[in-house]
Each structure stands twice: as C-alpha cells, then as structure tokens.
Amino acid sequence: MLGFEVDRNADVPLTAQVYEQMRSRILRRELAEGERMPSSRELAANIGVSRNVVLEAYERLAAEGYIEGRPQSGTFVAAGSSFARHAEAERERVAPAAARAETVADLAAIDFRAAHPAADYFPRAVWGRLAKEVCLDAPERVFGYGPAEGAPELRGVLARYLLQARGVRCHPDRIVITSGATQALHLVTELLSRKKDALVAVEDPVTDEMRAIFAYAGATVLPVPVDDKGIVPEELPAAEKPDFVFVIPSHQFPLGGTLPIQRRIRLLEYARRQDCYIVEDDYDSEFTYEGAAVPSMQGLDPERVVYVGTFSKILSPALRIGYAVLPERLVPEYRRLKWFADRHTSVLEQLILARFMEEGYFERHIRRMKKIYRKRREALVSSLRQQLPQANILGQAAGMHLVVEMAGTRFTPALLARIRSEGVQVYAVEHYAIRSGRHEHQIVMGYGGLTIESIREGVARLRRALENEPGTAPTRK
Amino acid sequence: MLGFEVDRNADVPLTAQVYEQMRSRILRRELAEGERMPSSRELAANIGVSRNVVLEAYERLAAEGYIEGRPQSGTFVAAGSSFARHAEAERERVAPAAARAETVADLAAIDFRAAHPAADYFPRAVWGRLAKEVCLDAPERVFGYGPAEGAPELRGVLARYLLQARGVRCHPDRIVITSGATQALHLVTELLSRKKDALVAVEDPVTDEMRAIFAYAGATVLPVPVDDKGIVPEELPAAEKPDFVFVIPSHQFPLGGTLPIQRRIRLLEYARRQDCYIVEDDYDSEFTYEGAAVPSMQGLDPERVVYVGTFSKILSPALRIGYAVLPERLVPEYRRLKWFADRHTSVLEQLILARFMEEGYFERHIRRMKKIYRKRREALVSSLRQQLPQANILGQAAGMHLVVEMAGTRFTPALLARIRSEGVQVYAVEHYAIRSGRHEHQIVMGYGGLTIESIREGVARLRRALENEPGTAPTRK
Numbered sequence: 005m006l007g008f009e010v011d012r013n014a015d016v017p018l019t020a021q022v023y024e025q026m027r028s029r030i031l032r033r034e035l036a037e038g039e040r041m042p043s044s045r046e047l048a049a050n051i052g053v054s055r056n057v058v059l060e061a062y063e064r065l066a067a068e069g070y071i072e073g074r075p076q077s078g079t080f081v082a083a084g085s086s087f088a089r090h091a092e093a094e095r096e097r098v099a100p101a102a103a104r105a106e107t108v109a110d111l112a113a114i115d116f117r118a119a120h121p122a123a124d125y126f127p128r129a130v131w132g133r134l135a136k137e138v139c140l141d142a143p144e145r146v147f148g149y150g151p152a153e154g155a156p157e158l159r160g161v162l163a164r165y166l167l168q169a170r171g172v173r174c175h176p177d178r179i180v181i182t183s184g185a186t187q188a189l190h191l192v193t194e195l196l197s198r199k200k201d202a203l204v205a206v207e208d209p210v211t212d213e214m215r216a217i218f219a220y221a222g223a224t225v226l227p228v229p230v231d232d233k234g235i236v237p238e239e240l241p242a243a244e245k246p247d248f249v250f251v252i253p254s255h256q257f258p259l260g261g262t263l264p265i266q267r268r269i270r271l272l273e274y275a276r277r278q279d280c281y282i283v284e285d286d287y288d289s290e291f292t293y294e295g296a297a298v299p300s301m302q303g304l305d306p307e308r309v310v311y312v313g314t315f316s317k318i319l320s321p322a323l324r325i326g327y328a329v330l331p332e333r334l335v336p337e338y339r340r341l342k343w344f345a346d347r348h349t350s351v352l353e354q355l356i357l358a359r360f361m362e363e364g365y366f367e368r369h370i371r372r373m374k375k376i377y378r379k380r381r382e383a384l385v386s387s388l389r390q391q392l393p394q395a396n397i398l399g400q401a402a403g404m405h406l407v408v409e410m411a412g413t414r415f416t417p418a419l420l421a422r423i424r425s426e427g428v429q430v431y432a433v434e435h436y437a438i439r440s441g442r443h444e445h446q447i448v449m450g451y452g453g454l455t456i457e458s459i460r461e462g463v464a465r466l467r468r469a470l471e472n473e474p475g476t477a478p479t480r481k
Numbered sequence: 482m483l484g485f486e487v488d489r490n491a492d493v494p495l496t497a498q499v500y501e502q503m504r505s506r507i508l509r510r511e512l513a514e515g516e517r518m519p520s521s522r523e524l525a526a527n528i529g530v531s532r533n534v535v536l537e538a539y540e541r542l543a544a545e546g547y548i549e550g551r552p553q554s555g556t557f558v559a560a561g562s563s564f565a566r567h568a569e570a571e572r573e574r575v576a577p578a579a580a581r582a583e584t585v586a587d588l589a590a591i592d593f594r595a596a597h598p599a600a601d602y603f604p605r606a607v608w609g610r611l612a613k614e615v616c617l618d619a620p621e622r623v624f625g626y627g628p629a630e631g632a633p634e635l636r637g638v639l640a641r642y643l644l645q646a647r648g649v650r651c652h653p654d655r656i657v658i659t660s661g662a663t664q665a666l667h668l669v670t671e672l673l674s675r676k677k678d679a680l681v682a683v684e685d686p687v688t689d690e691m692r693a694i695f696a697y698a699g700a701t702v703l704p705v706p707v708d709d710k711g712i713v714p715e716e717l718p719a720a721e722k723p724d725f726v727f728v729i730p731s732h733q734f735p736l737g738g739t740l741p742i743q744r745r746i747r748l749l750e751y752a753r754r755q756d757c758y759i760v761e762d763d764y765d766s767e768f769t770y771e772g773a774a775v776p777s778m779q780g781l782d783p784e785r786v787v788y789v790g791t792f793s794k795i796l797s798p799a800l801r802i803g804y805a806v807l808p809e810r811l812v813p814e815y816r817r818l819k820w821f822a823d824r825h826t827s828v829l830e831q832l833i834l835a836r837f838m839e840e841g842y843f844e845r846h847i848r849r850m851k852k853i854y855r856k857r858r859e860a861l862v863s864s865l866r867q868q869l870p871q872a873n874i875l876g877q878a879a880g881m882h883l884v885v886e887m888a889g890t891r892f893t894p895a896l897l898a899r900i901r902s903e904g905v906q907v908y909a910v911e912h913y914a915i916r917s918g919r920h921e922h923q924i925v926m927g928y929g930g931l932t933i934e935s936i937r938e939g940v941a942r943l944r945r946a947l948e949n950e951p952g953t954a955p956t957r958k
Contacts, residue, residue, distance in 0.1 A: 020773070031781070067772045069741030084743035123624035132616030139609030147600035147797040148930070183660055183823035190822060213821075220821060264546030266561035295544045296497070304508070320624040322828035344690075344697060345667060346660035350827055351799035453625070 010051055018053050022061035030070050030085050041071055041079040114462035115429040118258065118405035118450030119288070119317065122376060126320050130365050131356065138355045150351040152343040153335075154181025154327070157358040162327065165361060166313070170289060171299025173306050174329045180338055181349050185287055185314035185326035190217050191341045192283055192310050192328060197223040197247045205246040205280075207235050209258055209436035209443060214250060223247070227438035230256055232398050234263035237270035248281040248310070249274070253301050254289035258436050258448040260399010260407050268301050275308050281331070282309045288317045290370050293378050294401040307331045315357065317404065317452070318370055323353055377404055383456040384449065387463035392470070404452030407433060413470065414444045422472070428465040487528055495530050499538035507547050507562050518548055518556040591939035592906040595735065595882035595927030596765070596794065599853060603797050607842050608833065615832045627828040629820040630812075631658025631804070634835040639804065642838060643790070647766065648776025650783050651806045657815055658826050662764055662791035662803035667694050668818045669760055669787050669805060674700040674724045682723040682757075684712050686735055686913035686920060691727060700724070704915035707733055709875050711740035714747035725758040725787070726751070730778050731766035735913050735925040737876010737884050745778050752785050758808070759786045765794045767847050770855050771878040784808040792834065794881065794929070795847055800830055854881055860933040861926065864940035869947070881929030884910060890947065891921045899949070905942040 010021045029035045042050070044058040062079060065071045072082045146155075153159070159176035166172035182188040197204055197218070204218050208227030218225050226241045228249070234256045240249065249271065253263035263271075275282050284301045292298075302311035306329075314326035330338050342348070360366050381400060388395055388408060400406040408430075413419070415432040423430060431450075433443035451459055487498045506512045519527070521535040539556060542548045549559045623632075630636070636653035643649035659665040674681055674695075681695050685704030695702050703718045705726070711733045717726065726748065730740035740748075752759050761778045769775075779788035783806075791803035807815055819825070837843050858877060865872055865885060877883040885907075890896070892909045900907060908927075910920035928936055 023773070027776075064773050068739075068775050069743050082743065084746055120625060123621050126624040128616045132613035135612035135616060136609035139605045139612060144600050147603040147799050148597060149798045183826070186821070187823040216821060262545075266546050266559065269561055296500070296541050298545050299504075321626045321824070322624050324823060324825065324827045344663070344693060345822065346664035346801060347798070348801065349660070350801045350830055353827055353830065 008047075008051055010053060018057045019060045019064075022047075022051075022053070022058055023064050026061060026065055027068075027070060030065075030081055035081050037081050037083050037085060039081045041081065043078065113424060113427050113429045114454065114458050114465065116405075116431070116449040116451065116454065116462060117429065118431065118448050118452075120450060120453040121317050121320065121404065122373065122453055123320065125373060125376060126322075127360075127365065127369055131360065134356045134359050134363075135352070138352060138359060142352070142355055146351050146355065150348045150354075152180070152339045152348050153177075154179065154349060155351055155354040155358065158354040158361075161358050161361045165366070166300075166311075166329065170286065170297070170313075171303035172311055172329055173303050174311075178306075178329050178332065178335060180328050180330065180335070180342055181354060182326045182328060182342065183324045183346065183349050184316055184321070185285065185312050186213065186217075187324075187342075187345065188312045188314075188326045188328040189214065189283070189285065191338060191345060192248075192312065193217050193221045193223065194341055195334060195338055196281060196283075196310075197221050199247075203244055203246040205241060205244075205249040206438065207251055207256060208438040209433055210250070210438065211257055211436060215438070218250075225438060229442070230259050230261065232259060232261050234259075234261040234267060235271065237267050237274060240271070240274050245278045246280050248283050250283045250285070251301075252285045252287070254286050254298060255399065255401075255403040257287075258399075258405065258407060258431075258433050259446075260401070260403065260405065262298055262401060263301075268304065272301070272305050272308060275305075284309050284311050286311060286313045288403040290318055291374050291377050291404060292402045293374075293381060297402070302329060307333075310334065318366075318373065319357075323357070325349060325353060325357060377452060380451045380454065380456060380459060381406070383459045384451045384463065387460050391463050391467040398446075405448055405450040407446050407448055409446045410470075411445055415447050416444075419469075423466060423469040426465045426469040428462045428469065430466065485524075485528055487530060495534045496537045496541075499524075499528075499530070499535055500541050503538060503542055504545075504547060507542075507558055512558050514558050514560050514562060516558045518558065520555065590901060590904050590906045591931065591935050591942065593882075593908070593926040593928065593931065593939060594906065595908065595925050595929075597927060597930040598794050598797065598881065599850065599930055600797065602850060602853060603799075604837075604842065604846055608837065611833045611836050611840075612829070615829060615836060619829070619832055623828050623832065627825045627831075629657070629816045629825050630654075631656065631826060632828055632831040632835065635831040635838075638835050638838045642843070643777075643788075643806065647763065647774070647790075648780035649788055649806055650780050651788075655783075655806050655809065655812060657805050657807065657812070657819055658831060659803045659805060659819065660801045660823065660826050661793055661798070662762065662789050663690065663694075664801075664819075664822065665789045665791075665803045665805040666691065666760070666762065668815060668822060669725075669789065670694050670698045670700065671818055672811060672815055673758060673760075673787075674698050676724075680721055680723040682718060682721075682726040683915065684728055684733060685915040686910055687727070687915065688734055688913060692915065695727075702915060706919070707736050707738065709736060709738050711736075711738040711744060712748065714744050714751060717748070717751050722755045723757050725760050727760045727762070728778075729762045729764070731763050731775060732876065732878075732880040734764075735876075735882065735884060735908075735910050736923075737878070737880065737882065739775055739878060740778075745781065749778070749782050749785060752782075761786050761788045763788060763790045765880040766790075767795055768851050768854050768881060769879045770851075770858060774879070779806060784810075787811065795843075795850065796834075800834070802826060802830060802834060854929060857928045857931065857933060857936060858883070860936045861928045861940065864937050868940050868944040875923075882925055882927040884923050884925055886923045887947075888922055892924050893921075896946075900943060900946040903942045903946040905939045905946065907943065 008025060010018050044055050044062060048055040048058045069082055070085045071079050073079050158181060159179045162179060163174050163176045202223035203226060204223045205226045205228050207230050226244060226246055229236050229239050234253060235251050255262060271282060282301060286300060289297050300311055302309040311329040315323055385397060385400055388397060396409040398407040398409060420432055431448040433446035433448055434440060437443050485502060487495050521532050521539060525532040525535045546559055547562045548556050550556050635658060636656045639656060640651050640653045679700035680703060681700045682703045682705050684707050703721060703723055706713050706716050711730060712728050730745060732739060759778060763777060766774050777788055779786040788806040792800055862874060862877055865874060873886040875884040875886060897909055908925040910923035910925055911917060914920050
C-alpha cells in the first residue's frame with residue numbers, strides 16, 4: 005500500500021504499528037466503508053513483515069469493529085467506522101492561564117504574601133524516613149480504600165494534640181480529615197448552607213477564598229465588622245437567622261486580632277439564641293509570640309462550634325491535610341459529603357503524619373518554626389519601626405502576618421502598583437473588605453515565607469515607594 | 482482556695498495548671514463576675530508555688546479577658562466571662578456509622594466486590610524509596626502551595642503515557658490532577674451541569690456513586706440502556722439536549738462490554754448534533770486480557786470528550802490520584818473549581834508518582850498486575866464453568882470484574898441474603914439499574930482483590946447457596 009511502512013527500530017511493536025496506521029486510514033476515510041482490505045498475505049509481503057503481524061493487527065481491528073470478514077470473499081472496512089473530524093479537534097495547546105503569567109512576572113519582587121509558610125524548613129529527612137517506613141510496614145488494608153473520615157491512627161493522635169494544645173474537646177470520631185482547610189471549609193459551607201436563601205454571617209474583612217466559597221454555595225453573606233480585637237458581636241445581625249457565623253478568633257485574617265473571652269461568649273450566646281453554628285477557623289494559632297495561645301472556642305461548646313484546622317501552615321501546604329471537628333449531629337452527613345467529594349484523603353500521608361506526631365517530631369517542629377517566625381516577625385516589626393516610624397502595627401501577637409496602618413496614606417491600586425514597581429508586594433486590607441471604605445489606610449504583610457534579609461530589604465523598598473507619595477497624589481522624582 | 486492544687490509530677494507546666502483551673506472556675510461561675518481574685522502572693526503561698534507562676538497565669542487570664550486589674554484595689558473576674566454550658570456540650574461520643582458496623586459483620590465472607598484492586602501487590606519498597614528520594618531532593622517550591630492543575634512533572638509524563646497507552650491526545654496543560662476519579666467526575670458534573678434543569682444522559686446500569694454525584698448536582702438523569710457491547714446509541718434521547726453523556730466505553734460498569742467503533746462514532750455524532758460533551762470514564766482500561774486495549778474515545782475528538790482516569794485501580798486507591806483531560810475551552814474553569822475544592826492534590830505524592838512512571842516502574846507494575854488479574858479471572862471463569870455450567874459469563878474480556886447471568890434465577894434481596902449467609906457476597910446488577918426489572922438474572926463479581934483460593938471457595942459457596950434455590954421460591958434442606 006502506498007506510504008505504508010513500519011519502523012523496525014521504533015519502540016512500538018510491529019503489530020501496533022500496522023493496527024495504528026490502518027485505523028487512521030479508516031477514520032480518515034482513506035479506506036472507505038465497504039472497501040476491501042488488502043489480504044494479510046499481500047500486505048505482509050508489501051511492507052516486509054511476517055503474516056502473523058498483519059493477522060494480529062486485523063484481529064484487533066475486527067474486534068474493535070473497524071473491519072469485518074465476509075465468508076468466501078475477504079475482509080472489508082465495516083460500515084459506520086469513519087467520521088469527519090472537526091478542525092478544532094486537532095488543536096491541542098492551551099494558553100497558560102493569565103494568573104500564572106502574572107506570578108512569573110512578580111518573581112523578582114519581595115512578596116509579603118500572607119499565610120505562606122517557610123518552605124525551606126520542611127523536615128525533609130524525617131518525613132522521608134517515615135514515608136519509607138510506612139510504605140514498608142503499614143498493614144495491607146492501608147493500600148485499599150480507606151474510611152471517608154480519615155485514618156484512625158491520625159484521628160487518635162490529633163484528638164489528643166488538639167485537646168492539649170488548643171483545648172478542643174473531641175472524640176476521634178468527631179474528626180474528619182480533609183484535603184486541607186480549604187476542603188474542610190468548603191464542605192462545612194455545603195453542609196450548613198445547602199438550602200435556598202442560605203445566610204452566612206462573616207467577619208469583614210475576610211479572605212477572597214472564603215467569600216468565593218460562600219458565593220459558590222449560593223449563600224448570602226452578612227458582613228460583620230472586625231476591629232483590632234476581632235469580630236464585634238454587637239454588630240451581629242439581630243433580625244436574621246444565619247446558618248452559621250464564620251470567625252477566626254485566634255488571629256483574625258487579615259486584621260490579626262485575638263478575640264477576648266467576653267466576645268467569644270457573646271458570640272456563643274448569639275449562636276444559641278439564633279440557633280446557628282459557629283465555624284471557627286484556627287489556621288495559624290500554633291504560632292503565638294506574646295503570652296500563651298488562647299484555647300479554642302470549640303472547647304467552650306463542642307455542639308455549637310465546627311472547628312477547622314490545617315497542617316498547611318505548620319508543616320507544608322504541599323501535603324493537603326486539614327480537618328474539621330464536628331458537633332455530633334453533623335458527623336454522619338459531613339462524612340457523606342467528604343465521601344462524595346473525593347472518597348478520602350491520601351492514607352499514606354495520613355499515616356506518615358500520625359507517626360510524625362506520635363514520635364514527638366511534630367511538637368519539636370512547631371517549637372522550631374515558632375522560633376523562626378518569631379525572629380522574622382521581630383525583623384519585620386523593628387524594620388517597620390525604623391523605616392516607617394509613623395506606621396501603626398496591628399495584629400503582631402500571633403501568626404505569620406501583621407497589619408500596617410498609616411493614617412496619612414490611602415493604599416489605592418495606583419499606590420500599590422507603584423510599591424510593586426519598587427520590587428515589593430504588599431496587600432491592601434481593603435482588598436479583603438466586603439463593605440469598602442473602612443480599611444483604606446491598612447496593608448497586610450506576611451512574613452512566614454521570607455528570610456530576615458528579604459524582610460529588611462522589602463521594608464526599605466516599601467519606604468522608598470512611600471517617600472514618593474505625599475498624601476494621595478503620587479509624584480515622581 | 483478550696484480544692485485548688487497543682488501536680489508537680491504532671492507534664493503540664495505549673496503556670497498552665499493554675500491558668501486552666503482558674504479559667505474553669507470562671508467559666509463555671511465558681512468565681513462570679515466582679516468577684517475579687519485571690520492575690521497572687523496569697524494563692525502562691527496557699528498552693529505552694531512561686532509567685533511568678535501565679536503572676537504569669539494571671540497575666541494570661543487578663544490577656545484573654547477573663548480577669549481585670551483595677552488600680553489600687555486588686556484583680557477581679559471580668560464582666561461577661563462566664564456562661565451556661567448546655568448539657569449536650571458534655572457528650573463527646575459518636576456512635577459508629579451503621580455502614581461501618583455492616584462492613585465488620587461481613588468480614589468473614591468472601592467478598593466479590595468490584596473495582597477493589599489487589600492491595601497485597603502495592604510496590605511498597607520502590608514507592609518507599611522514591612518517597613524518601615523526593616523528600617530529600619525535591620526543589621524547595623514543592624513544599625509551598627502548588628498549581629491547582631497539578632505538578633508539571635506528573636502532567637508531562639502522564640500525557641506521554643496516555644497517548645502511547647490509550648491514544649489520548651493531549652498537551653499536559655489539558656490535564657488537571659484530581660484527588661481520585663471521584664473528584665474528577667464530581668468536578669466535571671459541577672462544571673457541565675451547573676445551570677438549573679441540568680440534564681445528563683447516563684448508561685443504565687451505572688454505579689451508585691455516579692448517580693449520587695448527578696443527584697447531588699441537581700441534574701435530571703436520562704437513562705440510556707446498555708447491552709453486552711455497552712451503551713446503545715439509538716436509545717440516546719433525541720428530543721432532549723443533555724449537558725453531557727456519561728459512558729465507560731472500555732469496560733462498562735457493571736455489564737463489562739467494550740464499545741465498538743461504530744457506536745463510538747454514533748455517540749460522537751450525537752454529541753455534535755446536540756452540542757453536548759461526552760464524559761469518558763476509563764477507570765480500568767489497562768487490564769485487557771483478550772486482544773489489545775481499545776484506544777480512548779477522547780483521541781477521536783479531544784474537543785468533545787472529557788477523559789477521566791485514575792491510578793486507584795493500577796496502583797492503590799489509598800493514593801487518591803486521578804485526572805481529567807479536558808477540551809481546551811473547559812480548562813480554565815475546571816482549574817478554578819479544583820482550586821476551590823481543595824487548592825490542589827498532594828504535591829509530594831504527585832512527584833513520587835511522576836518518578837515512578839519516568840523510571841519505568843509504572844509499566845512494569847501494570848504488566849505484573851495484568852498477569853495477576855488474568856490468573857484470578859481465569860480462576861473465576863473456570864470455577865464458574867465447572868460449578869455453575871448453566872451460567873452465562875459476560876464482560877470478562879477486561880477489567881477486574883465480570884457479570885454472571887443465570888436465566889432461571891432471580892437475584893432478589895432474599896436470595897442475595899441467603900447467598901451471603903453461605904459466606905459469600907455478590908452484587909445484583911439490578912442494584913445498579915436506574916430503570917428496574919431488566920437485569921434481575923445478573924450479578925456482578927469482582928475478582929481483583931481476591932486470591933485464587935478465595936475465588937474458588939467463593940464460587941463453591943455460591944453454588945451451594947443456589948442449589949437450595951429451585952426457581953425463585955427458596956426451599957431449605
């Protein structure tokens with residue numbers, strides 16, 4: 005046959021080559037429906053392969069319906085085996101997402117992005133060793149499907165840790181392991197605001213991520229103002245009955261306040277009165293630099309509070325392990341939602357983490373990271389005090405970010421762009437606000453993922469950018 | 482103070498003990514709002530600790546708002562710091578889910594559950610070694626947040642594999658790595674049937690999981706009958722415009738047919754006519770025992786077909802790694818949905834898998850598993866032919882399950898219960914049917930996770946159970 009050849013040096017077996025070429029010709033209608041196929045003997049001789057090669061390829065084509073043998077007359081292209089391809093079917097490139105291009109362009113800048121932990125301190129050696137051990141000695145059942153709520157090994161050690169470190173009162177059966185806090189919060193929202201006209205009372209400002217999750221669930225968001233101590237309970241909607249109130253009491257994002265006990269109690273009383281839940285996001289509470297960490301709200305009322313945590317900030321977001329601690333009556337339905345979402349989270353990583361915690365590495369790692377973040381925080385605070393003495397620093401008692409407030413400066417998109425052009429990226433609190441106009445003088449600066457040198461250099465660049473900014477009208481040198 | 486004591490042998494620091502006891506008393510109103518706190522000197526002397534211990538505990542209580550100092554007069558319990566606990570808040574046990582109890586009761590039975598791979602052949606040593614290597618030598622960025630669509634290392638090697646093994650034509654940017662096929666299908670359904678009055682044309686019978694996913698998305702399901710070759714395109718709804726057609730062309734679940742090329746083409750022509758997508762689930766196509774595997778439908782029209790696959794069946798469901806290969810125009814929105822669902826899938830496991838594939842272990846593992854499953858299949862087929870010669874066997878050409886059809890026998894719930902009481906678990910095809918009454922004589926038997934001895938013994942038990950079953954009226958010996 006014209007143009008039909010096989011490549012004896014290719015990795016692909018000869019039979020597969022013959023099959024593939026014939027199949028293409030049929031699909032492209034170069035061999036038309038009803039047309040007679042060359043006899044196996046003839047084709048084999050033509051292209052120089054053994055007849056068995058052709059026979060096998062023909063068998064496969066026949067099995068898949070491309071060709072059919074007719075008794076006493078030979079082999080023919082079967083009816084209905086070709087069709088027109090669309091031109092678009094040939095295109096296979098996807099343009100890289102715009103978001104990605106932007107990231108690349110910003111790589112040179114010092115990025116004070118919040119909630120990004122220090123990737124350079126991941127305990128590689130210990131984790132690698134434990135991973136190998138788990139692979140070798142885990143029981144066989146581990147390599148099948150696991151329970152939706154997560155490995156009992158991890159839930160057991162996690163329940164003990166949460167009680168001791170965060171005052172979370174829970175039996176391991178109350179815990180559902182999720183793929184990061186993102187999934188935990190996504191599923192909580194699905195569970196609690198599934199009905200039409202769902203209402204969620206939300207700290208304002210709050211992350212875009214949470215707003216997107218609420219919007220996606222079709223819930224109406226009731227913004228509740230936040231001051232330097234956290235959510236203001238007096239501003240909770242008295243007339244409405246929200247399905248839940250979303251709060252970050254340990255270290256609010258972005259403003260950084262720690263909610264005092266009075267407000268916690270008023271919040272719980274509100275929840276009881278309106279018969280709704282509190283969703284407590286506790287994503288970075290392990291890192292407290294001034295005084296001890298305040299125990300969780302969950303411990304005050306485990307049947308009212310859904311507690312959500314993550315290992316992303318302590319260990320690494322690459323692992324994607326988070327969890328929800330649930331009131332008893334929510335457990336079965338939450339497990340069901342987790343099952344539908346992705347069955348369960350990777351069992352091997354859950355077991356590695358359980359061992360990491362059981363053998364004491366986890367608390368050691370927290371202590372180590374706390375020291376590192378404390379130093380980075382100190383570098384940021386002292387650089388700010390030195391370079392921008394007029395700035396007011398908020399929310400620096402915990403976590404991996406703080407807020408800088410400058411009474412005379414409006415952090416408009418134009419100003420932020422100019423700051424970026426000096427090689428430093430900071431984030432306007434206004435960007436996280438649901439109701440705009442209240443936080444124009446504030447920016448968020450995350451320091452978890454930056455070295456002390458970068459922090460100092462970043463603040464110097466920030467000062468340079470702001471020097472050129474008398475009031476709100478930018479002037480260039 | 483009465484009953485106030487510290488334990489010097491406890492792991493908990495003395496300060497924390499004092500803090501915790503005071504906090505409990507305030508919350509329980511044993512120390513009422515406005516009440517004066519014992520002076521630090523007095524309490525320290527009373528319980529026999531240094532005054533600094535008490536001062537530190539008081540500082541923490543003050544910082545959290547439980548107590549407040551009043552100049553010249555001492556320290557008092559702050560207003561609003563106690564509240565009534567609900568009795569329910571004390572309960573912390575969750576009853577184990579009913580589903581779990583059932584599983585435990587069935588452990589003694591030989592379970593011909595489908596789609597459960599052989600957990601005993603997971604390549605523990607190689608995987609463990611690669612896990613350790615990746616932990617030690619992966620670039621630092623790997624331990625931060627990753628891209629929603631998955632690690633480029635894995636998408637690159639997967640695109641090459643899918644082209645070579647499955648005829649899937651895709652650039653790596655078309656691939657989104659998901660937490661198993663479950664998540665991939667969940668997100669596809671969310672993406673394609675988000676609008677009101679969504680319609681999905683679905684093979685009937687189909688897994689409960691898929692039906693639950695469609696129901697959850699609020700889509701109306703249009704069942705399309707399946708015969709021993711797969712979906713019957715003539716039965717596709719001509720009047721309606723479904724958002725997509727869900728098919729498993731390689732090895733239909735549960736009936737096991739492989740869709741011939743004519744039907745594939747008619748299906749694609751239907752999709753073009755109705756302007757809808759095909760969602761191709763290709764979950765166990767690697768295991769083909771008769772002839773070569775039929776290439777994917779995606780390769781025939783990459784802009785019409787969403788191709789979904791998984792590593793759960795080849796390697797282990799414990800890993801939770803699956804993927805979707807998408808038409809170009811669906812890529813950005815699908816990535817966004819993945820980001821909202823859980824940001825991304827565990828990066829470490831993606832890198833281990835990428836290395837496992839690059840270094841040739843993956844194809845070796847498939848060859849090995851194929852031999853094992855082939856033997857298990859042969860054991861099941863020959864046992865069935867021997868013990869139940871009247872049975873018709875369907876769908877045994879591929880995968881890890883087959884269908885047994887017995888013209889004279891109706892597999893009613895009562896009969897299935899009696900089969901179970903003989904210590905063997907099989908699954909009625911009728912259970913998977915959307916429109917009932919068409920598959921009463923058929924059962925599914927999965928053999929992937931069973932040893933040859935269990936398979937033989939299981940079939941013997943099945944025969945014993947059926948011997949007591951002349952027609953449909955059960956009689957006992």
